Amino acid sequence: MRRNWFGRRRMDVYKAGEKRLFLLNMGERVKGDPDATGLFYLRNEAGKRPVSLNHRPHRKERRKMTTIDPIRYPIGTFQPPAAFCGQEVEEWIKAIREHPGALREAVSGLNEEQLNTPYRDGGWTIAQVVHHLADASMNAFLRTKWGLTEEHPLVKPFAESEWAKTAEARSLAIEPSLVLLDGLHARWAALLEAMTEADFHRTVRPEGAAKEMPLYVLTALYAWHGKHHTAQILALRQRKGW
Numbered sequence: 001m002r003r004n005w006f007g008r009r010r011m012d013v014y015k016a017g018e019k020r021l022f023l024l025n026m027g028e029r030v031k032g033d034p035d036a037t038g039l040f041y042l043r044n045e046a047g048k049r050p051v052s053l054n055h056r057p058h059r060k061e062r063r064k065m066t067t068i069d070p071i072r073y074p075i076g077t078f079q080p081p082a083a084f085c086g087q088e089v090e091e092w093i094k095a096i097r098e099h100p101g102a103l104r105e106a107v108s109g110l111n112e113e114q115l116n117t118p119y120r121d122g123g124w125t126i127a128q129v130v131h132h133l134a135d136a137s138m139n140a141f142l143r144t145k146w147g148l149t150e151e152h153p154l155v156k157p158f159a160e161s162e163w164a165k166t167a168e169a170r171s172l173a174i175e176p177s178l179v180l181l182d183g184l185h186a187r188w189a190a191l192l193e194a195m196t197e198a199d200f201h202r203t204v205r206p207e208g209a210a211k212e213m214p215l216y217v218l219t220a221l222y223a224w225h226g227k228h229h230t231a232q233i234l235a236l237r238q239r240k241g242w
């Protein structure tokens with residue numbers, strides 16, 4: 001067996017459940033027989049990038065691969081797209097359009113006790129995650145509108161963990177937030193579909209951020225965000241056998 005940057009742990013990578021799960025969660029695509037090719041693919045929103053197992057990845061890449069918590073980030077962390085790509089934009093819009101339905105399906109049949117279960121130790125309950133998704137999507141929609149109607153507007157972040165603690169976010173049934181997401185995402189997807197490439201290159205300036213964010217990156221971020229939280233709920237259901 002050839003030595004590579006996984007060293008002796010290479011077999012663990014493909015055999016130990018957690019390692020394998022971890023790599024798959026990072027979006028690994030094994031092309032052919034990994035032992036024969038020595039290649040796997042790290043895939044992010046920007047596309048596929050082949051990585052040779054025989055080369056040690058950059059420090060930044062390694063940090064990402066070793067510190068991510070798979071319960072908290074079941075589909076991996078957000079990888080900003082490197083450039084605008086019309087085909088990817090279409091996929092993100094589709095994800096935003098389909099998010100409310102996917103979320104409804106992810107929470108369907110759960111009773112109140114289950115909805116009030118944290119998706120991880122010390123994390124939000126499923127109900128809080130649903131309310132958080134409504135909070136986040138409302139903010140994202142407004143940022144998109146601001147970005148389209150003003151020149152490089154400053155956009156305010158929201159203190160999401162504090163928003164998740166206000167009374168209604170801790171006690172209200174999830175249905176009002178699901179209904180909100182139905183309407184909001186229908187409108188948001190319609191807005192995005194009507195945008196030109198130039199519109200997607202318009203930017204907002206997130207307060208405190210080092211650089212401006214083009215609207216296509218914002219769109220990619222929220223396409224990921226919906227899937228990210230939906231996957232947290234589905235993963236909890238799988239672990240609990242619900």
Ligand code: NI
Pocket residue numbers: 132136225229
């Ligand atoms: Ni979130």
